[in-house]
Amino acid sequence: MNSPVSQTVSAQTGRPAASPAPGLPDGPRVQEQLAALTESGELRPLIEFLRALLNARALAIFPGSENAGAASVVVTTRGILATALAPIGERLANTVAAVVEPAPSLGEEGYTLAVPVRRDEHPLWVLIAQLVVPNARDLQAFLVILQTVAGYLLYREQRLVDAKDKEIFLAAGARGHAAIYTEKGKFLHIIRKVFVRLSTKFDWFVLKLH
Numbered sequence: 001m002n003s004p005v006s007q008t009v010s011a012q013t014g015r016p017a018a019s020p021a022p023g024l025p026d027g028p029r030v031q032e033q034l035a036a037l038t039e040s041g042e043l044r045p046l047i048e049f050l051r052a053l054l055n056a057r058a059l060a061i062f063p064g065s066e067n068a069g070a071a072s073v074v075v076t077t078r079g080i081l082a083t084a085l086a087p088i089g090e091r092l093a094n095t096v097a098a099v100v101e102p103a104p105s106l107g108e109e110g111y112t113l114a115v116p117v118r119r120d121e122h123p124l125w126v127l128i129a130q131l132v133v134p135n136a137r138d139l140q141a142f143l144v145i146l147q148t149v150a151g152y153l154l155y156r157e158q159r160l161v162d163a164k165d166k167e168i169f170l171a172a173g174a175r176g177h178a179a180i181y182t183e184k185g186k187f188l189h190i191i192r193k194v195f196v197r198l199s200t201k202f203d204w205f206v207l208k209l210h
Helices: 027-039 043-054 086-092 136-165 186-202
Strands: 004-009 058-063 072-077 099-102 110-119 122-132
Touching: 027 043, 027 136, 043 058, 043 072, 043 122, 043 136, 058 086, 072 086, 086 110, 086 122, 110 136, 122 136
Parallel strands: none
Antiparallel strands: 004 072, 058 072, 058 122, 099 110, 110 122
């Protein structure tokens, strides 16, 4: 098996950086490993692990239009340039459905698979794998694995959003008071402000009638 070459390509500099070899997939623990790598916060270990799992010639993740400026991660085997995947990533960055197309550079049995990661119809990432698949009927299994990882990534993105905005959103069932002040009836504004202030104080008391 060819040894992988990992490259993280910054959208700003375009300079690749080398990385250590990934951990090997463990059959009974693959889902657990994928979930842990997704939650780790760095995409590179996940992409390296996924390339080893699929035995892909190249595997990459490219940002969609909603993630412009994020770094892409490309992991390839010897003989395949990371820059060769960049045009494919740009072309499929905003795809709305899984894509399967021939990869002539890998021979007659070479394929390029792409699976989007989208939130509310907004493209966040696209996973791209280049593989040699002797039996075309096995392509569906590879797509299922990529779609599973896309689901993990979507869950990760949602958790990042929730963590960032947790101080903004009210918990389910929460209530509040608001007042709108206009140019008319200004003499009533001070009275309304007093009522709002008092209501916030009374909200601390929970009266039990039993």
